[in-house]
Amino acid sequence: MTTLTLAACSVRGRHLFPGVLACGVVAAAATFLAQHYGAPVMLFALLLGLSMNFLSADGPCAPGIEFSARTLLRIGIALLGLRITLAQVVSLGWQPIVLVLISVVLTIGLAMLAARALGFQTLFGLLSGGATAICGASAALALAAALPRHPQKERATLFTVIGVSALSTTAMIAYPMLARWMGLDAREAGIFLGGTIHDVAQVVGAGYSLSRETGDIATLVKLMRVAMLLPVILFAATLTRARSGGDDTQRPPLLPWFAVAFAALVAVNSTGWIGASLQACGSDISRWLLVAAIAGIGMKTRLKDVVDVGFKPIALMLGETVFLAVLVAALIRWFR
DSSP states (O other), X not given: OHHHHHHHHHHHHXXXXXXXXXXXXXXXXXXXXXXXXXXXXXXXXXXXXXXTGGGXXXXXXXXXHHHIIIIIHHHHHHHGGGGXXXXXHHHTOHHHHHHHHHHHHHHHHHHHHHXXXXXXXXXXXXXXXXXXXXXXXXXXXXXXHHSOOOTTHHHHHHHHHHHHHHXXXXXXXXXXXXXXXXXXXXXXXHHHHHHHOSSXXXXXXXXXXHOHHHHHHHHHHHHHHHHTHHHHHHHHHHHHHHHTTTOGGGOOOSSOHHHHHHHHHHHHHHTTOSOHHXXXXXXXXXXXXXXXXXXXXXXXXXXXXXXXXXXXXXXXXXXXXXXXXXXXXXXXXXXX
């Protein structure tokens, strides 16, 4: 039995290797470009993946690309749990926790209503609103993995990742100047930057451009938003199950396995049993897997599909971003 299992794994490994290798090469190239030019690595991975769309056609790379876009994505999301501890969240006090809860709930709720008003599916509002309110591209990928299969899902996911990456880069440049203009002190500026900018890397860049204290607080607030990924995934799965009606064969699990793994890693990480080196290693592996996954999603998507989205989705994501910034700024003033 063991011999047969090993043989089957070997065959499957050879079947997936070309496509996984292609995604890995794109991930490495995207990382190199991001480090040298200062742009989001996810955006580079998407653009490079789109340029290699021909690899996803019938051929040796297709199975591995599909595996990277689905399975590696879920593993990478689960490993995000190594970034967060409950002690980090508690250390900031109750105001940032309340601020994050209010901003995430209201942003996602407004996005779902706006999406429906613009003629989109409510789930697209959940996808784009979750990406805006929680952690950018990582949240978009996690929510897409929790939602049911749909012919337009990958196209919507790809557009959302491109949109939040572009908006996050713009915010990284503009929001520190905005924080100074509003007269925020170091703590308030950290809460503002951590509570509004979409991606973790851009939060770090913006926060430490002001001061070390601001950067530390911004990073912790951002990690609190990342922790909201679990309840939002649970909400997405519950909503999907409710919409599937009584057909149990098509209803997804109430909580996907990668969300359970994410929660378990947060709990274990909070005990202090995991050393700093292992945390860093897990975070690096998570980043590489997510970059490889988004490269795979890019390879599976035709550029024409992205160009044809029209103005309404752009207006939706821009509106969500502006709403989040205004809401967080107002809450900071209110908590003074």
